Amino acid sequence: MQVIKAVLKEKGKLEFPSITPKISGAAWYEREIYDMYGLKPVGHPDLRSLALHENLPQGIFPLRKDFNNKTPVPTAKKEFPMAGVEGEGVFQVPVGPIHAGIIEPGHFIFSQAGEDIIRLDAKLFFLHRGIEKAIEGAPIERAFYQVERISGICTVAHSLSYCQAIENLAGVTLPPRAQYLRALVGEMERLYNHVGDIGNLCAGMGFAVGIMAGARLKEDIMRVNESLTGHRFLRGMVVPGGVRLDINDQLSAEIRSMLDKLIPDFNEMIELFRGNDAFLNRVETTGIVPRQVALDLGVVGVGARASGVDVDIRRDFPYGCYSALKFDVPVYTSGDCAARLWVRVDEVAQTVNLIRQILAKMPQGPLKVAIPAIKPYSSGFGWCESPQGNNIHWLMVGENNTVYRLYARAAAYPNWPALTVAAPGNIIPDFPLINKSYELSYACVDR
Amino acid sequence: MLKVWKKVIATGNVTKPWEKSVPPERSRGEVVVEQNAACKGCNICVNVCPTKAIKLYDGSPMINQKACVFCGLCVESCQDGCLKQTSNYKLATLGGSLADNTGSELNNKIRRVLGRSLHIRHVDIGSCNGCDFEMNHVCNPVYDIQQYGIDFVASPRHADLLMVTGPVTRNSTQALLMTYEATPTPKLVMALGACACSGDQIFGESYAIRGAVDAFVPVDIYVPGCPLRPQAIIHGLMLALDRM
Numbered sequence: 001m002q003v004i005k006a007v008l009k010e011k012g013k014l015e016f017p018s019i020t021p022k023i024s025g026a027a028w029y030e031r032e033i034y035d036m037y038g039l040k041p042v043g044h045p046d047l048r049s050l051a052l053h054e055n056l057p058q059g060i061f062p063l064r065k066d067f068n069n070k071t072p073v074p075t076a077k078k079e080f081p082m083a084g085v086e087g088e089g090v091f092q093v094p095v096g097p098i099h100a101g102i103i104e105p106g107h108f109i110f111s112q113a114g115e116d117i118i119r120l121d122a123k124l125f126f127l128h129r130g131i132e133k134a135i136e137g138a139p140i141e142r143a144f145y146q147v148e149r150i151s152g153i154c155t156v157a158h159s160l161s162y163c164q165a166i167e168n169l170a171g172v173t174l175p176p177r178a179q180y181l182r183a184l185v186g187e188m189e190r191l192y193n194h195v196g197d198i199g200n201l202c203a204g205m206g207f208a209v210g211i212m213a214g215a216r217l218k219e220d221i222m223r224v225n226e227s228l229t230g231h232r233f234l235r236g237m238v239v240p241g242g243v244r245l246d247i248n249d250q251l252s253a254e255i256r257s258m259l260d261k262l263i264p265d266f267n268e269m270i271e272l273f274r275g276n277d278a279f280l281n282r283v284e285t286t287g288i289v290p291r292q293v294a295l296d297l298g299v300v301g302v303g304a305r306a307s308g309v310d311v312d313i314r315r316d317f318p319y320g321c322y323s324a325l326k327f328d329v330p331v332y333t334s335g336d337c338a339a340r341l342w343v344r345v346d347e348v349a350q351t352v353n354l355i356r357q358i359l360a361k362m363p364q365g366p367l368k369v370a371i372p373a374i375k376p377y378s379s380g381f382g383w384c385e386s387p388q389g390n391n392i393h394w395l396m397v398g399e400n401n402t403v404y405r406l407y408a409r410a411a412a413y414p415n416w417p418a419l420t421v422a423a424p425g426n427i428i429p430d431f432p433l434i435n436k437s438y439e440l441s442y443a444c445v446d447r
Numbered sequence: 448m449l450k451v452w453k454k455v456i457a458t459g460n461v462t463k464p465w466e467k468s469v470p471p472e473r474s475r476g477e478v479v480v481e482q483n484a485a486c487k488g489c490n491i492c493v494n495v496c497p498t499k500a501i502k503l504y505d506g507s508p509m510i511n512q513k514a515c516v517f518c519g520l521c522v523e524s525c526q527d528g529c530l531k532q533t534s535n536y537k538l539a540t541l542g543g544s545l546a547d548n549t550g551s552e553l554n555n556k557i558r559r560v561l562g563r564s565l566h567i568r569h570v571d572i573g574s575c576n577g578c579d580f581e582m583n584h585v586c587n588p589v590y591d592i593q594q595y596g597i598d599f600v601a602s603p604r605h606a607d608l609l610m611v612t613g614p615v616t617r618n619s620t621q622a623l624l625m626t627y628e629a630t631p632t633p634k635l636v637m638a639l640g641a642c643a644c645s646g647d648q649i650f651g652e653s654y655a656i657r658g659a660v661d662a663f664v665p666v667d668i669y670v671p672g673c674p675l676r677p678q679a680i681i682h683g684l685m686l687a688l689d690r691m
C-alpha cells in the first residue's frame with residue numbers, strides 16, 4: 001500500500017496541486033478537502049462544494065482545528081449550482097431530496113432528451129452530521145459508539161475499520177477467538193445485506209414476488225443477528241480490543257440451522273430470475289460501467305467485481321483471521337445491473353460457506369485485550385471489506401487516547417461517481433434499478 | 448410464470464401478529480432501575496453512557512429513554528447492580544396534540560379521520576439508515592403493516608403522518624419544513640429513533656446538526672430505540688391510533 005502526502009509550507013499559500021486531472025477517482029476527495037479545510041487543489045476541474053451546502057456561510061472550514069464546534073453558525077443563502085445540459089429538446093428533471101420510497105435523501109438532476117438520460121448530477125450530503133468533527137477530543141473507546149452509528153447497514157464494517165486502526169496503532173494482536181467472532185459478524189452483515197439487496201433490486205422493476213421473498217429471507221437472518229448479538233444490525237459485538245459477546249453451542253446451532261433453511265429457499269428465489277426473460281431483459285445491458293471507467297474512478301466492491309476488476313480487501317490485504325479461511329472472489333465482466341446481481345448471488349454462497357468455516361474452526365480463548373496508551377499524534381489505517389466494498393478509516397490519536405482526527409471512507413464514496421456514468425444512455429425508469437444494483441448507502445458517504 | 452406461482456404457494460402465509468414474536472434472550476431493550484437499588488452515587492454509569500442519557504436524581508439513576516441507545520454499558524459498569532436491561536421495546540410515548548388533549552374534540556377528530564386508514568410519508572433528515580431499514584421491514588411479509596390499514600405513500604400530499612428519522616441536519620432542515628408544509632391537516636408527526644427524539648445527543652454537538660425533530664415541527668409520537676425494532680414502530684402507531 002502506498003500513501004501520498006502533500007506538505008504545505010508554513011505561511012505558504014493554502015493550496016496544493018490537484019491530482020484529479022491524472023487520477024479521476026481523486027475528484028471527490030479533493031473537493032471535500034477544499035470544503036472542510038479550505039485547501040485549494042489547483043487545477044481541479046470541478047471545485048463545487050460537495051459536503052457543505054448553500055446554508056453554510058463562506059469562509060467556514062469545519063475540520064480546521066481553529067473552528068470550534070460549539071460556535072453558532074448562521075444560515076447562509078448561497079447558490080448550489082447543479083450541472084446540467086442545455087439545448088433544444090433537452091429538459092431537466094429534478095428528483096428528491098425526499099423520494100417516493102422509504103430511502104435515504106439525495107437530490108438528482110436528470111438532463112433528458114426524450115426518454116434518454118444524457119447527464120445525471122447528484123447533490124448528496126443531506127445526512128451530513130459532522131461525525132468526524134463531533135468526536136474530536138473524545139476518548140477513542142467512547143467515540144466508538146458514534147462511529148458504529150455512521151451507517152446502520154455497515155455497522156460492523158465501520159466498527160471493524162475503526163477498531164483495527166486503533167489496534168494497529170496500539171500494536172496489539174487480538175486473541176484468535178475475537179478474530180473469528182469478528183469475522184462471523186462481518187459475514188453475517190454481508191449475508192443479510194446481499195440477500196436484502198437482491199430482493200430490493202426487484203423493487204426497481206416492480207417484481208413483487210422477488211421483493212417479498214428477499215424481505216422475508218432478510219428478516220430470518222436479522223432475527224439470528226439479534227439472537228447472536230442482541231441487536232438486529234449487529235451493534236454491540238465488535239469493540240476496540242476485541243468483542244463483547246461470546247458464542248455458545250446453542251447459538252452456533254441456531255446459525256447453522258438458519259443457513260440450512262436459507263440456502264434452498266434462496267436458490268429457488270434466484271431460479272425465479274434466471275429463467276425469466278422479462279426479468280433478464282430489464283437487468284441485462286442496463287447501467288453499464290466499463291472496466292476502464294471502474295478502474296479510473298477507483299470503484300470498489302461489488303461494483304468493481306461486476307465490471308471485471310478483481311479486488312477484495314479480505315484477500316488482497318487480509319485482516320483478522322481471513323488468511324486462514326478459504327473463499328473465492330466472483331468476478332463478472334459485463335458491468336451491467338445483471339453482473340452486479342450475479343456477483344451478489346455468488347457471494348451469498350461464498351459467505352454462507354465462510355460462516356460455516358468460521359463456526360467449525362472457532363478457537364478457544366479470551367475475547368478482548370486492553371488497549372495500552374497510544375503514542376500521541378501517531379496515525380494509521382484500519383480496513384475491511386464491507387458488503388458494498390472496502391471500507392477504510394484513517395485515525396490520528398491525540399493525547400490520552402483521544403481522537404485527534406478521523407477520516408472514515410466507506411465503500412459507497414468511490415462508487416457514487418460511477419452511478420453518474422452508469423445512468424446516461426438509459427431511460428429514467430431504469431434509474432431506480434441501476435441505483436439499487438449498486439445499493440449505495442447515503443449515510444456512509446454523508447457521515 | 449408457473450415457477451413464480453409454485454414458489455408463492457409453497458411459501459404460504461408467513462405473516463405473524465406483531466406482538467407474537469418474543470425478542471431473543473440477548474435482545475437489548477429498555478434499561479430499568481432496580482427497585483431496591485443501593486445507588487452510592489458513584490456516577491460511573493453517568494460517565495460511561497455514550498449518549499449522556501443518564502443523570503442522577505435524588506441519589507438514584509434516571510434514564511432519558513429518548514436518548515438511550517440500549518448499548519447496556521451502564522448495566523455492565525454498575526458495581527451495585529442498580530440497573531437491569533430488559534427486552535422491552537414498547538417505549539413509545541405520545542406528545543403534542545395527542546398527549547395534551549386526551550379525549551378532547553380535536554384528539555377524537557384526528558383519530559376518527561385517521562384511525563382506520565393511515566397513510567405515511569417517510570422523511571429522512573439525518574438518519575444512519577438503521578431506522579429507515581426497520582421502517583422498510585414493517586412492510587415485509589412477516590410484519591405486513593398493510594393488514595392494519597396502514598401504508599406508505601409516495602408524496603406528503605397524500606400523507607396523514609410523517610415518520611421522521613435522524614437528527615435534524617443543517618442540510619435537511621429545509622426539506623423537513625417543506626415536507627411538513629406540504630402535508631394536509633390534520634396531520635401527525637412521529638419521531639423515530641433516538642436521533643429524531645433527542646437531537647444531538649447521539650452524535651454530540653456538531654456544526655452540522657441542529658437538534659431534535661420537535662425543535663422544528665410539533666411531534667405527536669416519540670418512538671425511542673437505536674434503531675427501533677419493527678414491532679416498536681407498530682406499537683407506536685397502535686398507541687397513537689388508540690388501537691392498543
Ligand code: SF4
Nearest residue numbers: 496515516518519521
Ligand atoms: S443503555 Fe447505553 S445509552 Fe442507554 S443509558 Fe445505558 S449507557 Fe446510556
Ligand code: SF4
Nearest residue numbers: 575577640641642673
Ligand atoms: S437512532 Fe440509531 S439507528 Fe436510528 S438513525 Fe439514529 S443512530 Fe441510526
